[in-house]
Amino acid sequence: PPDRIVHDAGLNFNSKELRQHAGIFSILVKEVPVESHKSVVKIERYHVPLKRAYEIIKDELKNELQNEPITKDMILQMPLKL
Known part of the structure; x- marks a missing residue:
């Protein structure tokens, strides 16, 4: 699994359940502002x-x-x- 999941401020990754499951695998879930498109994953770019x-x-x-x-x-x- 990845070490971290970086996403924008949308609702797709903003759930308590996702953060709990990611925590089980020691995955950091980080939300970044929409303006910082350099920080968002390759798919969105x-x-x-x-x-x-x-x-x-x-x-x-x-x-x-x-x-x-x-x-x-x-x-x-x-x-x-x-």
């Missing part, structure tokens, strides 16, 4: 570029592959595959 890549791929596939079913999950995985 890469959200905008990934969303942009998703939109581009979705638009390109909409025109090319109308007959083949492509799910949103498949499109989301495409920018991550090298």
Whole structure:
């Protein structure tokens, strides 16, 4: 498990139950202000570029592959595959 979980001031990680379970594994849960985006985990930093890549791929596939079913999950995985 990770040593710490750093999150913004949203409600997703702000629960007593999460902090109790994290404490069992000696994981520090730290809330940082929204303005300190350098402190927030990598996933949140890469959200905008990934969303942009998703939109581009979705638009390109909409025109090319109308007959083949492509799910949103498949499109989301495409920018991550090298």
